Amino acid sequence: MTEQPPRLLPNALLAIVTLAFLAPMLWLALASLDANASWALRWPVFTLAHFADVTRGDYLWSLWNTFVLAAVATVTSVVPGVVGAYALSRRRIPLRDGLMVTVLFLTGIPVGIMIIPVFQIFAEFGWLSLIPTGIFLGANSLPFALWLMKTAIDGVPREMEEAAAIERASLLQTILHVVIPVSIPGIASAAIFSFINAWGSFIVPLVLVSDPSQATGPLTIYGLIAAANVRYGDIAAFSIIYSLPVVALYLILSRAFSGGFLMGGAVKG
Amino acid sequence: MKSRRASLGWGSAETPDGIGLLLLLPSIVLLVALFLLPVGYAFYLGLTNIQLIGIHAQHYWFTGWANIDRLLGDETFWVSLQLTAVFLIGSALIGVTVVGMALALLMQHASAWLRSLAGAVAIVAWMLPPVSAALIWYAFSTTGGTLSQLFGGRADILDNHPMLIVCLANVWATAGFSMMVLSAGLRGISAEVLEAARMENASRLQVFIFVTLPLMKQTILTNLLLVTLIILANYALTYIMTAGGPNDATNILPIYAYQQGFQFSNLGYGALLGDVLVVISTVFAYLYVRALRPARARRAAPAVTA
Numbered sequence: 001m002t003e004q005p006p007r008l009l010p011n012a013l014l015a016i017v018t019l020a021f022l023a024p025m026l027w028l029a030l031a032s033l034d035a036n037a038s039w040a041l042r043w044p045v046f047t048l049a050h051f052a053d054v055t056r057g058d059y060l061w062s063l064w065n066t067f068v069l070a071a072v073a074t075v076t077s078v079v080p081g082v083v084g085a086y087a088l089s090r091r092r093i094p095l096r097d098g099l100m101v102t103v104l105f106l107t108g109i110p111v112g113i114m115i116i117p118v119f120q121i122f123a124e125f126g127w128l129s130l131i132p133t134g135i136f137l138g139a140n141s142l143p144f145a146l147w148l149m150k151t152a153i154d155g156v157p158r159e160m161e162e163a164a165a166i167e168r169a170s171l172l173q174t175i176l177h178v179v180i181p182v183s184i185p186g187i188a189s190a191a192i193f194s195f196i197n198a199w200g201s202f203i204v205p206l207v208l209v210s211d212p213s214q215a216t217g218p219l220t221i222y223g224l225i226a227a228a229n230v231r232y233g234d235i236a237a238f239s240i241i242y243s244l245p246v247v248a249l250y251l252i253l254s255r256a257f258s259g260g261f262l263m264g265g266a267v268k269g
Numbered sequence: 270m271k272s273r274r275a276s277l278g279w280g281s282a283e284t285p286d287g288i289g290l291l292l293l294l295p296s297i298v299l300l301v302a303l304f305l306l307p308v309g310y311a312f313y314l315g316l317t318n319i320q321l322i323g324i325h326a327q328h329y330w331f332t333g334w335a336n337i338d339r340l341l342g343d344e345t346f347w348v349s350l351q352l353t354a355v356f357l358i359g360s361a362l363i364g365v366t367v368v369g370m371a372l373a374l375l376m377q378h379a380s381a382w383l384r385s386l387a388g389a390v391a392i393v394a395w396m397l398p399p400v401s402a403a404l405i406w407y408a409f410s411t412t413g414g415t416l417s418q419l420f421g422g423r424a425d426i427l428d429n430h431p432m433l434i435v436c437l438a439n440v441w442a443t444a445g446f447s448m449m450v451l452s453a454g455l456r457g458i459s460a461e462v463l464e465a466a467r468m469e470n471a472s473r474l475q476v477f478i479f480v481t482l483p484l485m486k487q488t489i490l491t492n493l494l495l496v497t498l499i500i501l502a503n504y505a506l507t508y509i510m511t512a513g514g515p516n517d518a519t520n521i522l523p524i525y526a527y528q529q530g531f532q533f534s535n536l537g538y539g540a541l542l543g544d545v546l547v548v549i550s551t552v553f554a555y556l557y558v559r560a561l562r563p564a565r566a567r568r569a570a571p572a573v574t575a
Binding site: 007018086199225239 | 286288289290292293295296297299300302303304306307308310311314319368371372375376377378379380383384386387390391392393394396397398399400401404405406407408409411412413414415418422441444494495498501502504505508509523526527530531536539540543546547550551553554555557558561
């Protein structure tokens with residue numbers, strides 16, 4: 001579009017919409033720094049005590065648990081996903097188009113709503129803990145990860161692999177040293193998607209992780225909101241620390257790989 | 270000796286590609302074991318009397334139509350279905366066609382710094398984990414919170430207008446995504462088409478209704494279907510704010526299924542309620558896959574552009 005001088009009306013309207021989007025967030029920022037925090041939006045009596053409170057003990061432990069859950073989910077979807085995506089992109093797979101449509105279709109099915117059968121399966125096998133839950137969340141992200149990585153690998157020139165074949169590189173070497181380096185943006189997008197999806201997951205670990213010492217960040221926050229004696233400042237500070245990695249990961253990666261990052265979208269569970 | 274091409278696996282159509290299937294196997298196993306199997310199992314459990322605790326926790330059996338009879342006669346279920354429809358219209362439909370569209374359109378015409386600020390705020394709202402978004406909206410709308418301060422500080426807005434607030438929270442949490450998708454769609458409309466319409470003395474509104482909207486139809490539709498699925502999946506946001514209350518006012522279907530299963534201990538009946546959701550999501554997901562297809566065909570054949 002040719003640049004026109006910015007007009008008053010769209011700017012004023014967009015400013016109002018932006019303020020409306022910003023308004024709910026203000027409390028979180030101010031309360032986290034307020035020695036007398038409540039649900040009210042007010043100018044804080046400045047303190048860093050809340051941040052000190054929530055960066056030790058059980059709070060740190062629950063962040064670590066969240067990290068383990070998200071890391072397991074990421075590995076579960078990216079490692080099988082990248083070889084699977086390579087096969088779907090390069091090898092002759094019977095019914096490939098049907099498979100790809102199925103994969104696309106599965107990206108739209110929210111696994112979170114099938115929590116009861118999964119709970120029953122996990123209970124029967126004694127899997128109601130952090131690592132199996134991470135594997136489940138990884139399988140949850142796998143369809144979208146496959147889709148992203150297959151699209152990325154489709155863009156790798158075949159000549160590069162043919163060159164590797166002449167050098168007598170094995171298939172595994174070719175995937176590791178030729179295909180993966182070139183399709184890193186797609187693989188990183190898939191990894192970040194899986195990580196963020198598991199990091200934010202609430203209902204799934206609520207139901208599938210039975211040991212309280214394995215509670216993840218979202219469960220800690222939920223427990224704090226529901227507590228009889230609400231520690232407003234601590235909840236706000238902990239939510240900020242818990243949310244920061246997700247927002248940071250997104251901003252860094254969308255800048256690094258400008259364009260289609262996460263644009264295809266998929267269902268968060 | 271095998272040719273180079275054959276050794277790379279894209280050789281003649283007849284040879285079965287064992288290595289390719291082997292590479293695909295781990296993904297297939299994961300998807301079958303933790304995706305398709307649970308769906309099938311849910312349909313079985315939905316027809317049993319299994320309980321979370323009590324005598325039917327270990328010893329449960331197939332009860333035929335019993336749960337389905339119960340479902341059809343369950344007043345709460347029918348109300349929940351209506352609430353789900355209201356909820357999806359209020360959050361997904363309004364969120365995409367009004368808020369997401371408004372953001373995308375305004376961003377086209379606003380100055381650069383305001384554009385990046387608005388984009389950043391909306392995207393942070395979209396990226397925030399559901400629990401953080403729920404906390405923010407709970408604090409915003411409960412007694413003494415920001416919104417209630419605007420009305421004197423005593424009212425519990427969340428308790429007085431639960432469905433409205435829950436829809437607003439979901440719109441807030443997904444508008445950034447719609448904005449990105451719709452902005453990309455708007456950028457894809459060729460400047461010549463818009464120029465031609467203005468040459469014909471079309472007003473701004475006419476251009477929007479008769480040129481922009483028809484060209485955006487596909488993008489809006491796929492975005493709407495995707496956001497509907499995202500919101501259905503992300504019911505944690507609603508659950509944390511209201512747990513379905515007050516008095517079941519926000520008891521949408523995923524929350525009701527969860528309640529039946531894990532709070533009322535009726536795992537079997539809860540699984541059946543989940544099956545209804547699986548069917549609903551399947552319809553949306555099917556429409557989504559179908560809606561994407563012509564879009565891809567068009568991209569493959571760019572000569573169609575006017």
